[in-house]
Amino acid sequence: MGGSAMLRMLFEKGGTAVWMSHLDxxxxxxxxxxxxxxxxHHSQGFTPHAYVSMILPLSVGVSSQCEIMEYALDTELTITPEEMNAVLPQGVRILSVYESDRKGKELSLLKAEVTLEYDHELPQARLVQELFEKDELLVEKRTKRGIEETDIKPMIYSCRVESGHGSLSLECVVAAQNPSLNPMLLAAAVEKYLPQCKPDHVTVRRLEVFDAKGNVFR
Structure with a gap:
């Protein structure tokens, strides 16, 4: 890449922007x-592409306050969050711009909030909390070989369940890469093992990302 500089942006994604695909x-x-x-900065050759990548692509429908984008510039000029936010749509907001020499593969853990919403009677938080204290949780998970029943318990590092107004909040820390666990599968586990606690609506929000030692990753 020559003398170009590799930079990162921390940004949040919410509102209607959650329905925007990774490619979009x-x-x-x-x-x-x-x-x-x-x-x-662009690659060389017949089909040059810009050096822009997301450290941990976000699933459609999921909001986040900790997305990290890596990019490279051809000049020494930089850009501020304010300059980017002025040309970005509602729902996407740059929080900070910084340089980092940490490799993306060091990102290991993801903290997320899974909200189970109920239109009628709210289940006891204790039932759901006890579920995630089991030794094994088998749910259908997409793998390289297709959809397989997988024990997701080893990928759940912590899960705290609290009651809210018409909802249960699951604040969890799960594996982010190699292997990775989509926090939405925690809701799938509730639906499978506690059908009486099946939510009417589910939302997921990424809160933070960490390395394997539990340090915030940037």
Missing amino acids: TMRLMQRAFRRAGVVL
């Missing part, structure tokens, strides 16, 4: 750089 989010960010007058 990438296109949005590249367009925002152009509108802000910043030139991204």
